[in-house]
Amino acid sequence: MKILVCISKSPDTTSKIAFTEGNTKFDENGVQYIVNPYDEWYALVRALEIKETSGGNVTIITVGAAADEAVIRKALAIGADDAVRIDADPTDAYFTAAQIAAYAKANNFDLVLTGKETINYNGSQVAGMIAEELDVPFISLATKLDVNGATLRLEQEIVGGLQVVEANLPLVVSCAKGMAEQRIPNMRGIMAARTKPLQVVAPIAVDAFTAYESYTLPEAKKAVKLIDPNNMDELVNLLHTEAKVI
Amino acid sequence: MKTLVYINGNHAMSKASFEAVTYAKKLGGDVTVVSSGSADLSKLGEYGASKVMVDKSLENGDAQQITRLVAAASEAIGAEVIVFSHDLVAKAVAPRLSVRLKAGLISGAIALPDTSNGFSVKVNVFSGKAFGSVSVKTAVKIISLLPNSIQPEVTGAPCAVEEFNGNVGSPAIKVIETKIPEGNIPLPEAELVVSAGRGMKGPENWGMIEDLANALGAATACSRPVADIGWRPHHEHVGQTGVAIRPNLYIAVGISGAIQHLAGVNGSKVIVVVNTDTEAPFFKAADYGIVGDAFEVIPKLTEAVKKFKAAH
Numbered sequence: 001m002k003i004l005v006c007i008s009k010s011p012d013t014t015s016k017i018a019f020t021e022g023n024t025k026f027d028e029n030g031v032q033y034i035v036n037p038y039d040e041w042y043a044l045v046r047a048l049e050i051k052e053t054s055g056g057n058v059t060i061i062t063v064g065a066a067a068d069e070a071v072i073r074k075a076l077a078i079g080a081d082d083a084v085r086i087d088a089d090p091t092d093a094y095f096t097a098a099q100i101a102a103y104a105k106a107n108n109f110d111l112v113l114t115g116k117e118t119i120n121y122n123g124s125q126v127a128g129m130i131a132e133e134l135d136v137p138f139i140s141l142a143t144k145l146d147v148n149g150a151t152l153r154l155e156q157e158i159v160g161g162l163q164v165v166e167a168n169l170p171l172v173v174s175c176a177k178g179m180a181e182q183r184i185p186n187m188r189g190i191m192a193a194r195t196k197p198l199q200v201v202a203p204i205a206v207d208a209f210t211a212y213e214s215y216t217l218p219e220a221k222k223a224v225k226l227i228d229p230n231n232m233d234e235l236v237n238l239l240h241t242e243a244k245v246i
Numbered sequence: 247m248k249t250l251v252y253i254n255g256n257h258a259m260s261k262a263s264f265e266a267v268t269y270a271k272k273l274g275g276d277v278t279v280v281s282s283g284s285a286d287l288s289k290l291g292e293y294g295a296s297k298v299m300v301d302k303s304l305e306n307g308d309a310q311q312i313t314r315l316v317a318a319a320s321e322a323i324g325a326e327v328i329v330f331s332h333d334l335v336a337k338a339v340a341p342r343l344s345v346r347l348k349a350g351l352i353s354g355a356i357a358l359p360d361t362s363n364g365f366s367v368k369v370n371v372f373s374g375k376a377f378g379s380v381s382v383k384t385a386v387k388i389i390s391l392l393p394n395s396i397q398p399e400v401t402g403a404p405c406a407v408e409e410f411n412g413n414v415g416s417p418a419i420k421v422i423e424t425k426i427p428e429g430n431i432p433l434p435e436a437e438l439v440v441s442a443g444r445g446m447k448g449p450e451n452w453g454m455i456e457d458l459a460n461a462l463g464a465a466t467a468c469s470r471p472v473a474d475i476g477w478r479p480h481h482e483h484v485g486q487t488g489v490a491i492r493p494n495l496y497i498a499v500g501i502s503g504a505i506q507h508l509a510g511v512n513g514s515k516v517i518v519v520v521n522t523d524t525e526a527p528f529f530k531a532a533d534y535g536i537v538g539d540a541f542e543v544i545p546k547l548t549e550a551v552k553k554f555k556a557a558h
Contacts (some may be wrong), residue, residue: 013486014505015381017375036488093351094344119373119486119509123353128309128341137418138309140338143480153422159257159333161481178480178486183467209350213366213379218512224529225518227264229538232550235518238534243516245460245495246438 001056038115042175063090076193077185097129130173143178186201247275250325255283262331264398267293280319291405299410308419309338315412332390349386373509436465443469445500449477485510503528
């Protein structure tokens with residue numbers, strides 16, 4: 001099976017979030033970029049597990065600048081065969097999805113995997129957009145994926161619970177918790193990643209649908225009001241009269 | 247202006263649906279609802295819909311079928327804005343629809359659009375640590391609204407329901423089994439949430455958390471370690487890798503407040519933290535804090551809530 005795993009870079013989960021240029025750009029000063037955790041822990045690791053049991057090939061793809069190759073090498077160290085970087089600024093979800101879909105179509109991938117969302121933009125858009133571009137089914141927020149020939153059996157989150165579904169390849173799947181466990185790359189993987197093929201592909205011409213105009217930070221929280229543990233009536237009273245939530 | 251709202255037929259009479267219709271009404275134009283299945287959706291007129299178009303031939307439908315249905319309805323009425331409630335159906339359907347209609351999608355909107363200079367909408371970004379303003383460049387716009395972002399408002403009377411054929415085709419995804427626990431409020435829609443962590447020492451001690459939740463009419467949630475060890479089901483796990491929620495009240499019991507947990511709850515309007523450790527980082531994110539033993543504090547809080555409920 002030919003599997004394409006879409007990865008995005010995201011700031012380390014402990015990064016300080018700040019903005020610059022009149023709050024129009026994310027402040028990258030001192031920020032460590034990682035592979036978006038959902039792309040890495042769930043999509044990439046499950047793709048590798050499928051390859052290990054059923055054979056095939058795992059390719060990583062990202063849309064980004066040359067500086068993002070450090071993040072691609074991190075993903076390769078975990079164990080993909082090769083990687084593709086579409087050489088463009090991923091301006092919005094549609095632009096990104098159109099680039100990946102064009103590459104996936106030209107290279108006949110059977111299965112396209114993504115994380116459920118990125119931890120920086122949280123849009124949950126790219127996977128569904130790739131599926132529509134390719135005109136193939138899309139399973140969102142899958143927590144389990146088993147291969148049975150050309151048919152896949154998956155479990156996915158639905159409103160208020162889970163459902164078990166079957167679908168045929170080709171298919172696009174976004175992966176959520178439960179799909180696989182995080183793998184820590186070993187030294188051999190890190191060394192091997194340096195020489196794995198990384199192809200740079202020119203973008204196709206397409207216009208973004210949306211743009212981030214500006215950012216704001218939430219107002220700083222006021223200091224916590226401490227309540228006497230023996231006076232829960234006071235807490236209930238404050239929740240009613242001051243906070244007005246009950 | 248013509249606005250179309252997609253309502254999930256299996257979940258139509260929910261607060262999230264009423265919020266989506268109210269939001270559409272507040273955009274100022276004529277509001278049409280499109281849905282599928284057999285539920286009676288005339289009540290959505292009370293929140294501002296002037297009519298409901300329903301495809302009765304489609305009971306559940308996969309994302310491709312629902313995309314075709316919404317696209318057909320959008321074309322039929324000439325929609326300029328399409329509104330979804332940002333639930334798991336919207337996450338599968340709205341991106342497809344965006345590509346199909348060449349319409350920019352804003353996911354996770356938390357406010358009405360600002361049209362003073364173009365069309366931009368406020369959303370949560372960086373896992374709730376910041377807000378972004380996203381502009382849409384396309385003629386048709388799709389907005390997927392985060393639950394608990396606006397209050398539903400009754401402004402009218404029940405509306406007409408018309409049958410509509412969305413020419414949805416056949417499903418490409420076969421549903422084998424559905425597992426939905428009975429009687430649960432889906433966490434993202436809950437207004438009040440009681441959540442607990444490892445400080446509870448074991449799953450056998452969750453009775454007092456459930457008692458407090460029942461007294462308040464709240465949903466229950468948990469931290470990641472608790473779901474990972476299997477004390478509580480995974481769908482209760484809130485945080486960066488679990489569900490992100492923004493209830494009016496979030497009560498965190500025996501949860502230290504790691505940054506990954508806060509990322510899932512920092513949109514909550516009011517946070518109450520109960521912890522024995524005065525140094526727990528969660529106190530910095532809390533509005534009200536109780537330094538004390540949950541096993542003593544929670545039963546007292548439950549009694550206080552019951553007393554309050556009896557008096558009001």
